[in-house]
Amino acid sequence: MKVLLWHVHGSWTTAFVQGGHDYLLPVVPDRGPDGLGRARTWDWPSSAREVTPDQLREEQPDVVVLQRERDLELVREWLGREPGRDLPAVFLEHNAPGSAGPQAGGVPETRHPMADQDTIPIAHVTYFNELFYDNGSAPTTVIEHGIVDPGELYTGELARAGVVVNEPVRRGRYTGGDLLPRFAAEAPLDVFGMGLAGLHERYGLDPDRVALHEDPPQAAMHAELARRRVYVHPVRWTSLGLSLLEAMHLGMPVVALATTEAVEAVPADAGVISTRPDRLAAALREFVHDPDRARLAGKAARAAALDRYGLARFLTDWDRLLDEVTR
Incomplete structure (x- = not known):
């Protein structure tokens, strides 16, 4: 089928467009x-095609995967169709409530x-x-992430820690930039991502x-992270x-804050997750100084990631949902 979606989240879309659709x-x-x-920095198959708004009207998609409220307006404007009525639709929610910034009423009261x-x-x-x-009475489902497996590239040859974070200066405490000085005291850090200018200051x-x-191509970043x-x-x-899931696929041991879904994604033998920065700093120090322990934890991380966040399961789940909404 022809699936309309906007390029909003590059890593997620990289997995999604590996399926059998147009x-x-x-x-x-x-x-x-x-x-x-x-x-520009991910490898997508030729079945992921660019279309202008004029070309889109000629294509007439079978279903749309909405990711922003703005997408609803664009479907109406460009296609003259109403999502969910004239055009089957799914609204994909990437974010945790409040992750784009403070919201009135606090996170537990955030209405979708x-x-x-x-x-x-x-x-x-x-x-x-x-x-x-708070989804109200809207129908909901959960399709957990899937990852295009970069392979078990881990060597751990560098006694350094890898961090991937986008726009840590703008996003502040959301992305934990204030924790980096404590972690850097235990091991040298390599920070990969977009919007890193001004982080030191x-x-x-x-x-x-x-x-x-700053903003390395995905394959190059994976190769460097794995070192x-x-x-x-x-x-x-x-x-x-x-x-985080990509690092686990690489075979890296993980030190992570035990917040949001990370507590489900990282099993105990794959690394250390905690809400205590001092415990995380100690774990970082131990992994850096114990390559054998790091390698064993990394193998457990990879096994867990392949089992829960494999690409085949992800695409099967999405095919099932797209079939349901287009019937």
Whole structure:
């Protein structure tokens, strides 16, 4: 079938477009949020096609995967069809409530924008999100993440820790940038991601202890991450960082905050998760200084990730949901 979706979340879309459908990705002249088109730093198959708004009307998609309220408006404007009525639709929710910024009423009271309607199911990417959003009477389901397996690339040859985080300066405590000085005191850090400019200044980081790697291509980042002894996930509040699951696929041991869905994703033998930064700092130090322990934990992390977040299960779950809404 022809599946319309916007390029909103590159890592998630990388997995989604590996399926057996024709994927229509809107593109606009400035490649802004209304039409970013194909990814530049991920490897997507030819079945993920860029279409202009005019071309989209000719294509006539069979289903749309909505990811923002704005997508509803664009479907109406570009296709003259009503999502959920004239065009089968799913609303994919990537984020934990409040992860885009503070919200009135606090997280437990956050109502999902699609709450209480009954024509478009909400597909959450974690059970945590489904639990914490007030979805009202809207139909919901959970399709957990799937990862394109980068392979067991782990060598751990560098006694350093890898961190992947996007826009830590803008997002502040959400992404745990304030925890980096404590972790850097235990081991040198390599921080990969987008929007890293100003990170040293914001948190008083020593450039000799914290190296920044701005927006690397995904394959190159995976290869470099796998050379680091341990993966550190300092994020306080997110749905479930795909970078964490990717690091586990690489075979890296994990040190992570025990917040949101991470408590379900990281088993005890795959590393250390805790709400205590001192315990995490100690675990980081131990992994860096004990390569054998790090390698064993990394193998457990990879096994757990393949079992729960494998690509085949992810695509099967999505095929089932798309079939349901298009009947």
